Amino acid sequence: MKSKITIDDVNALGIGAGILGTGGGGDPYLEGIQLRRELEKHGSQTLLDPQMIDENVLAVVVGMIGAPTAGIEKLREGTEIIRAVRLLERHLGQKFGAIVIAEIGGANSMGPLVTGLQAGVPTVDGDGMGRAFPELQMCSFLLQGDVTVAPLAMADAGVATAVIPKTKTAVWSERLARNLATSMGATAGLACMVMTGKQVKEYCVPYTVSLACRLGERVIQARAKNEDVSDVIARSLGGKVQLRGKITDVFRRTTRGWAQGNLTVESFSDSSVRLEINFQNEFLIAKENGNVVATVPDMICIVVEETGEPIPTERLYYGARVAVIVVPGAAVLKTSDALQVVGPRAFGYDIEFSPLPGDLPASGEILHD
C-alpha cells in the first residue's frame, strides 16, 4: 500500500477512482484540480493503514452528497466538507484524528484527501463501499449496527450549515440529509458516521486509495504501451469486459437528489447484442438482451473503449464508444446481511444477486497476469 498521496498521484487516482466509482461518486476532474492545489500548498497527504490505525482515535466519514449532474454544473466552493467537519466537531465537543472516505469512487475519493490536508489530519487508506453507492445506509461501517450515520453535519457552497444530531435509522438519516442536500443546491459537504479507529479497522473496505492509484497507473502505462486498455482494467480487478460497443440511448433525470436513468450499449461486433444498464448515480444492473449479467454490489464500470477513461453517469452521451467492464464487488458487501442493504432488491429490482467469481482485490495492489 501507499503511505502518502503526492501531486504525482492525482491523475492516476482520478482514473482509478473513476473506474471503481461504477459511474458515481462525482466526476474527479474538478476535485482533482482542488486536490492538486491543496497538495501544492500543504505537501503530501498521509495515508493511514487501516490495520495500523490507533484504535482509540476518533474518525469521521466525509464526502459530497447530492446529484453528480449538479456537481459538474455548480463549482465546488472548496470548503464544504471541512466546514461540515468543523461543525460536527463543535457539536460533539471533540476533535477528529482521522478522515475516512465514504466511497472510493470519483470525486469522493479526493474530497476526503483535500479535507485531511485542510484539517491537518491523515486520511485512511480504505473506504466504506469499495466502490460508490447512491445512499448513505449502504456504507460498510453501518452493517454491524454499532456505528450510526447521525450525528451528521452538512455545509453548502454558501454559508448555510446543518447538524442532524439523531435519527431513528440510517435510512432516515439518508432521507433528511438527501433532502437537505437538494435544498442546498443539489450538492453539499457531509461529515457523518463518527467512529473509533477500531471500528474503522474492522469495517472498512481496506486499501482502496492504493488500489485506485495502482489501477490508474496501470491504465496510463497501458495507454503508453498501446495495450488493450479495457482488457487491462478488467484483468487488474479480476473482472471481464462484458461488451464493447456504442451507447445508442441514454435516459437521465436529476431527481430527488440523484442522477437516475438507464442506457443502452450496442455491441460493435454484433448489433443484435445489446446491454441495458440502469443507474441511480451508480450503475446498478446490466442486462444483455434481457438476461441479467451483473448487479450490485458487483461493479459495472463504463470506460471509453480506446483509452480506459471512466465515464460517470452524468457524462454518458449518445454515440460514445465504450467498454462495459464487470468486476466482483468487495467481499464485505456480499454477506447476506449486506445484500439486504446493497443487493438488487434494496434498489427495488426483483432480481436475485448472483455474484461474479472472486472479490475486489483487498491488498491495495492490482492483480497481475
Place this chain on the structure above:
Amino acid sequence: MKSKITIDDVNALGIGAGILGTGGGGDPYLEGIQLRRELEKHGSQTLLDPQMIDENVLAVVVGMIGAPTAGIEKLREGTEIIRAVRLLERHLGQKFGAIVIAEIGGANSMGPLVTGLQAGVPTVDGDGMGRAFPELQMCSFLLQGDVTVAPLAMADAGVATAVIPKTKTAVWSERLARNLATSMGATAGLACMVMTGKQVKEYCVPYTVSLACRLGERVIQARAKNEDVSDVIARSLGGKVQLRGKITDVFRRTTRGWAQGNLTVESFSDSSVRLEINFQNEFLIAKENGNVVATVPDMICIVVEETGEPIPTERLYYGARVAVIVVPGAAVLKTSDALQVVGPRAFGYDIEFSPLPGDLPASGEILHD
C-alpha cells in the same frame, strides 16, 4: 390583557385563534386536547406582557412547521417543540427565558403555550404575524433585519432532530426547514429566531393571545344569545362579512410542505355572486366575480355561517355553508418594507395591496359596538 391561560380558556382560544389564523396555523382541535392535558398537569400558563418583558431575557420563537393537511392525519407526539427548544439551547449553550408564538393562528397559538408549560417558562402575549402565514420569512420579528431565523432547531414525531446553525437569508432558512419538515413526515416542531426581550417588545404583534381568547369568548356568547355570529366576529375585529354562501368547489393539494389550492363560494342570496379564494396554508386572495376584494396581509377568514366556527384550509369541503369575513391586518404588516415580504406580490400574485380600512385591534381587547 390576560395574565394567564387556564383550562377554561382553551375552548375560546381555539375558536379565536382559528379565526385569526385565516385558514392556517393548523387545526386547534388536537392541539387543544394536549393544551388541556398540560394545563391539568402544570396549572395555568403565565402570559408575559410584551410591554413589560425583561429586555435582556433570551426568547425563542416556536411552532409546528409543515402542511396542516398532514397535521390532521398524523397525531402529534407532543414533545416535538420542546425537544427542538432543548436542542437549540444545547447548541447555543444558553437557556431561554421566554417562549414566543410564531403565528397566533390555529394550533400554532397553542403549541407555544404547551411548550411554555413543559419548559416552565412564560409565553409572550403576542406573536410574529397577528394571523398565520405560510413561510418563516413572513414573521414581523425579521422585518428590521437584526433578528435572523437561524440558528434554528427541529424535531420530528420520532427521534430525528436537526439544527441549522446559519443560512444566508430568511428565505434560505425557510427553504431548508421546509424541506426538512417534509422529510420528517410533513410536520415538525421548530424553535428559531432567538432574540432579546427588547426585540420581542419592539417587533411583536402585541396581545394576540388575549385577543384570540376575547374573540372566542364573544363567539360563544353570541351562539348562546342566538346573535348573528358571523356579523359579531366581523364587528369584533373591525372587519365585515364579505359573503355568505356555499362552497361549490375546492381544489387542494399537499405539495412542497404546504396545503395549496383554491375554493369558490357562491352567495346564498344571489347565485351569480361568487367569491374565489386562493390559499397556501392560509387564505391569500379573495376575488368577487373577478374583482379583488381582499389580499394578504389583510385577513380572509372562513367560518361556518351559523356557528362562527373557523374552517381551516385543510378542512374545507364542498357544500359547506360559510361566511367569508375580511378583517384589516396588523399595522406592522402594512409598511412598505413589510409588504415586500407579506404583500400579494410576495406570493406571486400581480396585484397591488389595497388595504381594508383600519388595523387589527392591538390592545388584546375586541371592538365593542
